[in-house]
Structure formats: C-alpha cells, structure tokens
Amino acid sequence: MPGRYQELHSRSLSDPEGFWAEAAGAIDWVKRWDKVLDDSNAPLYRWFSGGELNTCWNALDRHVEGGRADQAAIIYDSPVTETKRTLTYRELRDQVALFAGALRNLGVEKGDRVIVYMPMVPEALVAMLACARLGAVHSVVFGGFAPHELATRINDAKPKVIVSASCGIEPGRVVKYKPMLDSAIEQSTHKPDHCVVLKRPQAEAELVAPRDVDWEAAVAAAQPADCVPVKATDPLYVLYTSGTTGQPKGVVRDNGGHAVALKWTMEHFYGVKPGEVFWAASDVGWVVGHSYIVYAPLLHGCTTVVYEGKPVGTPDAGAFWRMINEYGIQTLFTAPTAFRAIKRDDPNAELLGKYDLSCFRALFLAGERSDPDTIQWAERNLKVPVIDHWWQTETGWPIAGNPLGLELFPVKYGSTCKPLPGWDIRVLAADGHEVPKGDIGAIVAKLPLPPGTLPTLWNAEDRFRNSYLAEYPGYYQTADAGFIDSDGYIHVMARTDDIINVAGHRLSTGGMEEVLAGHPDVAECAVIGVADELKGQLPLGFVVLKAGVTKDHDTICKELVKKVRDEIGPVAAFKQAIVVDRLPKTRSGKILRGTMQKIADAEPWKMPATIDDPIILDEIGQALKGIGYAKEKA
C-alpha cells in the first residue's frame, strides 16, 4: 500500500507555509506568529516571525500539566560510575526551574550566553533546559575538546556563565574538567563572570570564589524560575562545529522553527509515539545529542536516555542490548562506528542471546557514511529496520532517510534513501547546472531551508553567506558530494571540503594542519583522512621539516601527536604523523590532499593534470607503504 511520503513531500515543497503552519499546531505558543515564512531578507529566511514561545515549557511544563508528570523524562545509566537514576517529568521540570533560578541569581538573563562543558550526566540536560527556560543561549562544548578549543568558543560566544563538572569518566581514566576549564579561561580574552561546577565524587574540584560556584550551593540558594517567552526567531543555542579552519563555526538554532521541526520528525520520520523510550547514544556535545537526546524526545513527551558509557568495554559488546532490554527502548539512534565496534568484539552477536529485545522496533544510524556490511549485520541480528539517515550540525535534523513514520521504502545499501519533507535536494555540477540522475556532483538544498535549520552563524553572517550560500545562488551548499539515482534515492559519497569524520565526530583537517604548522621544526604540512575499519576515517599528518633540522623524526612525530591532543583534544584521534621530503602540489602550489588520500586508501586515482612534479606522489606512496597504508587491496 503506498504510504504518505510522496503526498507530504510534494506538499511541503509546493505549500511550505501551509505545511509547517500545520506542524506548528503541535507546539504551545505564547503568541501566534505573524508570518510562517519571512522572506523579507532573502536569501536569509526566518520561520514563524512574530511568534513567541518557550522551548523549555514545550519540553517539560506542558507535559507535567498534561498528564505526564510521573512519567520518566530521563533515564540515566552510567556503567562507568555504576549509577542508575530516573527523573520524572515533574522532577526534571522542578530541577530545571531551580537551576534556572540559580543562573538568574548569577546574572543570566534572556539573550545571555552560557557555555555548558559537561560529561553525560542528567545535569547537562538540566543546564541546557534551564537556559532555554530563561531565554538564555546555551553553547555546549564536547568534553573531549582540549582547553584551547574551549577558549576559542569562550571568546566567540562571550558567555556570562560556564557550567561544568569536576570530571568526566572515560573507561580507565578520570578526565578532570576543572583544570581544563581554568586553563581555557586563562587562555581566553573574554572572562565569564561565574563558573558553576557540579562536584562528582570521582574527582575533586578546587573552587575559587567569587568566580566559581558549587552547583549544589547555587541551587540551594535559588528560587524556581518561570519560563520566559522568547521570539520564535530568538536563538536557543549556538553549537560550534568544525569549519575549514581552526576557527569553528557557531551554528545558530532558533526557538520556534526548531521546536516545530523536531517535534514533527519524531512521529513522521522516526515513527515514535509520545510515552515511548527513545535513545540517542551520542553525547550532548554533538548536534545529535542536542536534537535527539534533549529536545526532540522531550518535546514529544518521550522518555530519553542519558548513557555514560561506550558501546563496547563498559563492560562488553552487549551494553546496548542490556540497555534496550532493561529500559524497554523502542528506538535507538547511534553512529555506524558504534555498531562496527560491537561487530568487531562480538562478530556473531552471541551476547544478543542474553537479552530479550522484543520491545525494540528500529535502529537509526547517522553521522558518517554507513558501510553496507555493518547495516546488514545489524539487520540480520536485530531483525528490525536499520535506517541510514543523513544530516549535519547545520541542519539540526535529517535531510534524507527512510521515513519509517510515513512509509518504509526498500533499502539500497550505500544510500540514505529519500529527502525528507521540507527538503528540495538537487545535485549540481561546478557550473551550477543540475546533473543528470546518477551523475555525481555537489549536493545542495534549494532555499529556503525548512524550519529548525541554521538561520545564520553566530556573529558571522558574512561567513554564513560565503560558506553556504555564495557558491550556488539560491541553494544551500551541503559540502557533501554524491548523486541522486533514478528512484530519487540520495547517495552521499564524500565531503567536498577538508572535513573528515572520525568515529562519527566531525573534525577539520585544516584545524589540525594549523596545529602542526605551529611546531617549530615544521616547514609545511598536510593532514588527510585515511580509511579506518572501526572509526570510518582517521587523520594522518605529513610534515616537511625546516632546513637544518637534525632532530630524530620519531621524536618530532611524537611531539606532533601530543601537540594535536593538547590543542584540539583526544577526540581528534590524531595518532600518526610522518616526515616526508616534499608534498605533492599543483603548479599553482595547492597541496594535492585528495590524491594523497586515494593513494593511502589504495583507491584508483588519476595523475592530476596540473601537478607540478609527479615523482613526489611516488615518494608519498613509498612513505605510506612504510606505515602500512597504500597496500593493494586483496
């Protein structure tokens, strides 16, 4: 039986205002919008202008008042601390209101920025929702970033307050946050007025008054704060993501369009009903965590899961099955790399036999390209739909996927299926013309983008225009290349910029090159992403040393690895650098990173017509063979 996809997709493009106005009916508004789509400043568009609402109200209070007060809002499960805790909607609302009161006591008001630098604990969500309650703008920074990265974000967001914790816990090591926070503030030119620190028993944190404030003490002294109405177009958060330089892009998310779009996706894309348990096994530091750990499940009245552990090793590759079984999870969303890790440790899925997964309905994968082998392994063993879907930090919700909530299309491995309603996706050649079906080109989305997508970059409208809108006028440039096949399925092949995806984490090789170039012995360098069986890609650095450097190459490479870890963070997973005599370049001096990557991955490649000296590619091939890459495939 044909489903509803075609009808909804067509309508979303022919009548976007009618389509999204109807979806907006699922959200509580303080004041109805004047205009659904405000195109007065095209190509910059705003959704629901004139409208007012509060996102925290929609995520919490309305459910407490509407009969879900005693339903679990958050299930916290932390194998690394052996802790389990459930917060009902009423408890979460009360904690959020109190923490919002605490933030207000520290001077936080509507429009102020608050950086959240926290591990995966419920308090991270409390802090985010408390900001939303006050109309303040949160900016969550992933715990795996080093102080320098945090400092960059502090300087850009200029937070009044930073909320952090004494530590995060990685298997086998306690990651002390407070010294990193102190170091970041020391490095930043902007100084926050206060830091609120959640003390965890695994690590002490030295609090220095009056700047540092203990979470518990701040809450004890606070009165609950009410929801502050904000404009639909006011920012809810800024989330920094890797751009093509070391300066990350501050992706802005508004309140109105975000609430409407996210709530809509829960039923119509993920096929989830209010009251169900939805688990996004990611981290609140990433967009997946913002959208599908925090906001979408709560806006939809679901129970969300905060998991402080890994797919393997905490304690074994059955961790996800235990969670699904223990909490009756219907829907799981994670990155393919998590399943590659499980498959590697338990290839025959023997641990599955220990658990009853009859409640489980669907697995969604995103964040990087899904390899067919991993999808098929999951399908075979879990016996539920396994859905690869494509999205970006910028979009906040999926661009394409198999819309389980509307109808399920046949799976084509290697494709992320069809564009979601709201998305008019095209593939363009370099000259801006649409390519025939099946031909590879730049994947773009026709403007306006649907609600919930980035309206701009924080304090950087020119960068927004230049990065996304300039190259193909009238379209949003995704920076992904790929094709659309004759059935309308989208195939995302590769990034067209220097972004790589390591274990589903988005990283800029340009940012890493900036760090390597800062080493006193390095004359020039290039970083490429090489294929990795577990993490999808891994960064690999090539450096050319300055004339006269006599230091041992091994020592220099170790220093480079440490430098990237210290300046970007462990999340960069930068573990390997090699010294070469020269880098391959075009005659105009552009480093041929794409060709180097193909040689490293033993993929077919063509000699670039513009190459300056072809011999250098042989040298690179030899160097790569020396460290185990560029091997002929069996």
Ligand code: COA
């Ligand atoms: N705080 C501090 N350090 C962190 C961290 C955090 N929040 N998250 C990761 N790190 C560290 C890790 O400990 C690791 O350090 P190491 O080099 O000392 O081993 C390093 O950053 C790299 O992390 P990662 O690439 O995640 O590798 P891993 O070996 O720890 O785990 C997987 C590999 C596949 C199990 C893991 O990446 C995973 O579970 N991915 C799931 C998907 C996911 O979360 N995707 C995000 C977007 S959906």
Ligand code: AMP
């Ligand atoms: P992020 O902003 O971290 O979500 O990363 C976005 C990028 O990850 C996209 O531009 C793609 O390159 C890649 N990506 C995300 N999901 C998929 C997917 N399902 N298939 C292929 N690539 C993906």
